[in-house]
Amino acid sequence: MKLLTLSERLGLVSYRNQAKSDIKPHIRVDTDICNSVCPHKCTTYVCPANCYTMDEDGKVHFQVEDCIECGTCMYACDQGAVDWNYPDPEIGRGVTWNFG
Numbered sequence: 001m002k003l004l005t006l007s008e009r010l011g012l013v014s015y016r017n018q019a020k021s022d023i024k025p026h027i028r029v030d031t032d033i034c035n036s037v038c039p040h041k042c043t044t045y046v047c048p049a050n051c052y053t054m055d056e057d058g059k060v061h062f063q064v065e066d067c068i069e070c071g072t073c074m075y076a077c078d079q080g081a082v083d084w085n086y087p088d089p090e091i092g093r094g095v096t097w098n099f100g
């Protein structure tokens with residue numbers, strides 16, 4: 001069996017209800033906190049799916065669409081910026097794991 005790179009593995013993840021724009025995302029990030037008081041911006045390098053990014057001006061951005069629900073940011077953020085709720089597969093977004 002061919003070993004896959006991390007990017008290839010992430011590309012295999014699919015998402016329930018991804019097309020529903022009216023569904024609440026399972027993570028909300030107050031980027032005002034990221035861009036005002038956060039001294040380390042650690043989620044920009046611990047998120048395995050690159051949902052947190054920092055632009056050339058040092059400003060943090062967040063996008064939930066590629067999240068694989070690992071939960072890392074829920075524990076990594078010590079600034080109170082991350083509101084993380086496990087998605088309900090029936091009404092919310094969520095990952096469909098293809099290989100368990």
Ligand code: SF4
Binds near residue numbers: 033034039040079081
């Ligand atoms: S650690 Fe928290 S406050 Fe800092 S950049 Fe990440 S999400 Fe924002």
Ligand code: SF4
Binds near residue numbers: 046066067073
């Ligand atoms: S739960 Fe994991 S994959 Fe999703 S945004 Fe947080 S760190 Fe990234």
